[in-house]
Amino acid sequence: MKLQNKKAFIFDLDGVIVDTAKFHYLAWKNLAKKIDIDFTESENEQLKGVSRVKSLEKILQWGNKSVSDNQFEKLMSSKNEEYLSYVDKMTEEDILPGVKSVLDFLKSNNYLIALGSASKNARIILKHTNLTHYFDVIVDGNEVSNAKPDPEVFTKGCDMMDVKHEDAIVFEDSQAGIQAANNANMISVGIGSASILNEADFNFNDFTEIDEQVLNQIIAF
Ligand code: BG6
Ligand code: MG
Numbered sequence: 001m002k003l004q005n006k007k008a009f010i011f012d013l014d015g016v017i018v019d020t021a022k023f024h025y026l027a028w029k030n031l032a033k034k035i036d037i038d039f040t041e042s043e044n045e046q047l048k049g050v051s052r053v054k055s056l057e058k059i060l061q062w063g064n065k066s067v068s069d070n071q072f073e074k075l076m077s078s079k080n081e082e083y084l085s086y087v088d089k090m091t092e093e094d095i096l097p098g099v100k101s102v103l104d105f106l107k108s109n110n111y112l113i114a115l116g117s118a119s120k121n122a123r124i125i126l127k128h129t130n131l132t133h134y135f136d137v138i139v140d141g142n143e144v145s146n147a148k149p150d151p152e153v154f155t156k157g158c159d160m161m162d163v164k165h166e167d168a169i170v171f172e173d174s175q176a177g178i179q180a181a182n183n184a185n186m187i188s189v190g191i192g193s194a195s196i197l198n199e200a201d202f203n204f205n206d207f208t209e210i211d212e213q214v215l216n217q218i219i220a221f
Helices: 021-035 041-047 052-062 069-087 099-108 122-128 153-161 175-183 212-220
Strands: 008-011 113-117 137-139 168-172 185-193 202-204
Touching: 008 153, 021 041, 021 069, 021 212, 041 052, 052 069, 069 122, 099 113, 099 212, 113 153, 122 137, 137 153, 153 168, 153 175, 168 175, 175 185
Parallel strands: 008 113, 008 168, 113 137, 168 185, 185 202
Antiparallel strands: none
């Protein structure tokens, strides 16, 4: 058996590994339009990392609207249907730049790798993009009851890998996800705008900025 490194890496999915954040935005935007609600791109930041239920609650709040439970369910499945129509067309080409070389480096150096995503569609996306085999552990929206910034999705993964929380390094593109990692005493790495993700321990625009040397710096942090 190969010797495992004691540090583990936890990847968020949407907006970190694949650019599905734009599909979520599009599908929510169109859904909101149907019920006469509009929201801005900066309000959309608050939907990143947040569960489907919480996202719709926020949108309804912004529009000062309330709906029946039945209508709520219908709106959620209509959004998901549109979202999945985009996901269905995804291939390996939709993996964000630099992600695969980081995964390959971690794998060949025997680091444990987990997925920590709020999405209930995570496994379908990993399948479409041929990435499932990289992950030792997958924790997604079907397995947690507390949404980010609660760290459950990350601590659960860590516990399954038998890694101490402070030995985990989390890649995230959302404010809620960075807070979740920080709340669990993990090392947080923001992928995206440093001014939006200003609570992260490290910031990068994308994975092309993360080479072996940078990874070693993060590991030694
Ligand atoms: C997160 C996304 O990863 O998953 C959110 O950042 C999304 O935008 C959430 O709402 C839940 O995703 P899904 O696929 O279960 O609707
Ligand atoms: Mg994300």
